[in-house]
Amino acid sequence: MCRWLAYIGSPIFLDEIIFEPENSLINQSRRATYSSVTTNGDGFGVGWYGTRDMPGVYHEVMPAWNDKNLRNLAHQLASGLFLAHVRASTGTDTSRTNCHPFRHDKWLFMHNGVIGGYAVIRRDLERMIPDDIYANRLGTTDSEVFFQLLFSEGVVEDPIGAYSRTVGKVLQVMRAWDITEPFRMTSLLTDGKRVYALRYSTDQEPPSLFWQPQAERLLIVSEPLDSDISHWQAVPAQHVLVTERHADTVVLPFQAAA
Amino acid sequence: MCRWLAYIGSPIFLDEIIFEPENSLINQSRRATYSSVTTNGDGFGVGWYGTRDMPGVYHEVMPAWNDKNLRNLAHQLASGLFLAHVRASTGTDTSRTNCHPFRHDKWLFMHNGVIGGYAVIRRDLERMIPDDIYANRLGTTDSEVFFQLLFSEGVVEDPIGAYSRTVGKVLQVMRAWDITEPFRMTSLLTDGKRVYALRYSTDQEPPSLFWQPQAERLLIVSEPLDSDISHWQAVPAQHVLVTERHADTVVLPFQAAA
Amino acid sequence: MCRWLAYIGSPIFLDEIIFEPENSLINQSRRATYSSVTTNGDGFGVGWYGTRDMPGVYHEVMPAWNDKNLRNLAHQLASGLFLAHVRASTGTDTSRTNCHPFRHDKWLFMHNGVIGGYAVIRRDLERMIPDDIYANRLGTTDSEVFFQLLFSEGVVEDPIGAYSRTVGKVLQVMRAWDITEPFRMTSLLTDGKRVYALRYSTDQEPPSLFWQPQAERLLIVSEPLDSDISHWQAVPAQHVLVTERHADTVVLPFQAAA
């Protein structure tokens, strides 16, 4: 289990969101409160959209609380759409290539959760990735596989449909191998304009997911950044939050494709 | 605050002590129980005596639970006297040079605790280190300063006396600067034969220190490696445990030199 | 292109071979002389057989010349069969999981060279790896793929035959994709007793490979460890050197399976 956040709004410096809140992601990396795993020290990453065609990414294997570069970068970088993720490995290696967010073209993706039985079905999942996408597979995580599979399901044209079909395909493979462990996911996908945050699980224990709309900005988080819970809304299980810069946010029911 | 252990006995593979116990040091690096700081993820180190003149040391900035090299090395290395330390920084950088145990000639030293007001008195403490010892100062911690000061107080000939005089000198500098924060220390010093483990503090809250004598071996630890507390004896505050390979262990009262 | 060495003989400390020679592997990591690529600074690794069932491995992403842990370990560790490898990436990431030697059960493998067109044919090569072996694939290199393929070709029972069939299969895939770049390899494979060092290429430029038999020991190296070339014998292209602890060394012609 990991912890993550996303910010959408007028450009601000990253440290205002990543470092300064009472229950900041950096504090969560040491001691998360909405998670059975309290330490998220198995690497971290940041992704942000600036003025370039491609978003920037920064990955590091040290715990987020220990990396002075992160503190310096988050103090200098400003962005109107950025993501941050602290990792607690569910079995795969701690390496930069296994750190979120993952990037493909303009797309960023980050994930908290686990695909049940991944060690067993990894190979079947990888087989479904198109050749040209697979060429960019750098790590070994289930999260990266899921991200790459989205592209085989037409994520560029139809993100929610691709989400639905990809979850459906994963479930198919899990069934084929008689996996009884759950598939749990809170993930966030964006192309720099549209943002899709999914909360889903096959059991009754989906990872937590909250959001906080304000006048000119939106926060989407694994757990509230402060203790005033009343300011945060939970995304219900089997729902996807959809938003776009300068547009309304909706929370829609989500169903895996059959 | 950090966590550490030392093993003295017939040679065994390091992983038997570092990885295998119920409350192993690796588990303590994620979640220590006898400490206000639960995560000890700011680097770690191992020191061991083998067949060479000098002991070996291995330092790494990643959390101990994440380093596959440590797991491999601890599985291969056997030693009759070894130390391991997981670090929770009290302010100084996470770098290999700040990781314990520190080495000078045949001597190893590791420490849990803090010299109150260190940021203020660092310089005065460093001034007292002899030139030839100071040339080996590689990091910035209070622990390394203390270790180096021991050599200016004759640790080679009189380890307990040197301990006493060094603590006394640190207290002098603290007084000169009107430091009111406590000086707390559980530290272990060895030349490969004799072992000195000190529990000391200027307030009523010395860090914990335990030991477990068995037929052919001795363990000295920050906290018990298993839940059966009855097998472990606490070293009282202001005491120093002294032992030698193949010799008796004694726990002596300790007093800082005036 | 990388540089590597292997030692077989009576147990000695690793630094005697890795650090001390005039043209040591550490010096080669900064400035190799028998290679178009002079700097081998993209990570390194050591593998050694001790008293445990499994060999030890140590991998690090820093250049070998910069890692104090390597210097310390090589000074402490003694072994009668060990391997060391400094890496110059041919395209894949610098990560610990891409560092040689690779390990599977008792087997170690290290490689210098490149499979032509690997970025194109990676996937087809990976498809031929058996499921249970593939589950241990941690990195993304061609070297690791080749090592894993050896196990699908019966390396345990027939190492040279497996070498031959695996090279043959790689060539098949290269032909199927019309790859015109060469396949070049000097690799070393061992189970802790038998050692197989292959020099092979599809063009006229196989990487260099030398060996030096002495009274009680054998060195196999990418390039001589000293300037007295007369002490070193070149393994001819398309040949495999075979040796066993306490047994004779032979150099046999090698042919890829059709």
Added chain:
Amino acid sequence: MCRWLAYIGSPIFLDEIIFEPENSLINQSRRATYSSVTTNGDGFGVGWYGTRDMPGVYHEVMPAWNDKNLRNLAHQLASGLFLAHVRASTGTDTSRTNCHPFRHDKWLFMHNGVIGGYAVIRRDLERMIPDDIYANRLGTTDSEVFFQLLFSEGVVEDPIGAYSRTVGKVLQVMRAWDITEPFRMTSLLTDGKRVYALRYSTDQEPPSLFWQPQAERLLIVSEPLDSDISHWQAVPAQHVLVTERHADTVVLPFQAAA
């Protein structure tokens, strides 16, 4: 010996200068041509002035050519005044705290060269650093000592005078210890507006230093970034180049204070 560059002009993305030129700093990190040390793989750093009060810094121990984060950051970050440095250690550790540029308040400093006999006179040099500045000493290099000494000599009010007095003081200490090795330095100091690049040595072999003025920008480099040498002007030995954003550049004779 190290390699470095500085850019002053209208804001551009860092990769345009750091990565794209024919003889870019990244290429120099693998193979420098104006230096006896060809590999500069002992860590690197970048410093840049943005919209914040303090400049940003990024330090990493891996070779610059290997760090994907650097490539990503340099592609995203734009600045009108930035520095980059690839390190070849002259003896001190490879750690982030020993990487240039060093920062103090608004000031950045980077250095190529060596203070002769540093291991011997380190302590006397450190003694001259004011307490409040010394509290920020994080590493062990001669470069950081020199930077900190500048503040004891009034660098804020009189940078060239401080440079002159600091060099003078270093020479005094060297004389006091009968150091016969040379003091060689090409260093760059800036507060975000004014820039001072010094080329100095006590022997006839000062490290190289070049600059290239263009319409709206200025480059100051250890060695030319392309093979068209005619576009680059050498700063003579014992001279300091002084410039300011949107102002003329002058190259002045430099003399160490007596």
